[in-house]
Amino acid sequence: MDDIRKIDFLLSIQEVLHSTAILAVMVDSTMRSVSEMYKWPYSTKHEMKHLGGTLFQMQEKFRELLILACAKMVDDTLNNTGSLLSKNLTLMSGESKNASFHREVDRLRHFANVIKHNNSVINSRSGASSKILVGEYGVPDDTHLQSLDQKYGNELRDNLLVSIFHSHRFCMTLLESLGFFQNESLYSEPDNIPEYMLNTFVRSLPGHPHK
Numbered sequence: 001m002d003d004i005r006k007i008d009f010l011l012s013i014q015e016v017l018h019s020t021a022i023l024a025v026m027v028d029s030t031m032r033s034v035s036e037m038y039k040w041p042y043s044t045k046h047e048m049k050h051l052g053g054t055l056f057q058m059q060e061k062f063r064e065l066l067i068l069a070c071a072k073m074v075d076d077t078l079n080n081t082g083s084l085l086s087k088n089l090t091l092m093s094g095e096s097k098n099a100s101f102h103r104e105v106d107r108l109r110h111f112a113n114v115i116k117h118n119n120s121v122i123n124s125r126s127g128a129s130s131k132i133l134v135g136e137y138g139v140p141d142d143t144h145l146q147s148l149d150q151k152y153g154n155e156l157r158d159n160l161l162v163s164i165f166h167s168h169r170f171c172m173t174l175l176e177s178l179g180f181f182q183n184e185s186l187y188s189e190p191d192n193i194p195e196y197m198l199n200t201f202v203r204s205l206p207g208h209p210h211k
Helices: 003-037 045-085 104-118 128-137 156-177 193-202
Strands: none
Touching: 003 045, 003 156, 003 193, 045 104, 045 156, 104 128, 104 156, 156 193
16 A cells, blocks of 8 residues: 555544544533533523523534534545545445444434435435335334434433444444454444543543543
């Protein structure tokens, strides 16, 4: 392998690591901000409802943004890797199907398509991704994405970190299987994924309050 190709491969790996770290930091910092905002003072019941409603909607929109961001990381990896290897890599390619957490990533990308093209509503009569989510993944038809997993606060944070982990491991094991590098530890799953993500990608930041 020539030096330029090695550099391109290393850049692909670095891009996945960088995207993973940024998304994990975004989750941690956003959910910390939400937690602090719940402590804001209010004078009336109306103000309490206004603040609470805003924070609920903020978390729901943030969840959608993270799904889209994870899907983009996967698509970017497939496109960049395919270009380097002169292959047409898709999520349905044999190489992709052998990567870790393929099923979880496939489901997430269909959710991303529903967010982008179907106003976040799963309706099997109006889109291929909705049809797959209902038929292959057992997601209830005619359902708004927000109602599928109504988690907030730390539970939402942990769920988002798990989605980032799945996307990260899919990309890294895909690259590993294609010969970009070797790392057998990628195929083992940590006992506590959210803690692993926080310790690996977030708490190492200078000044983090829980280093």
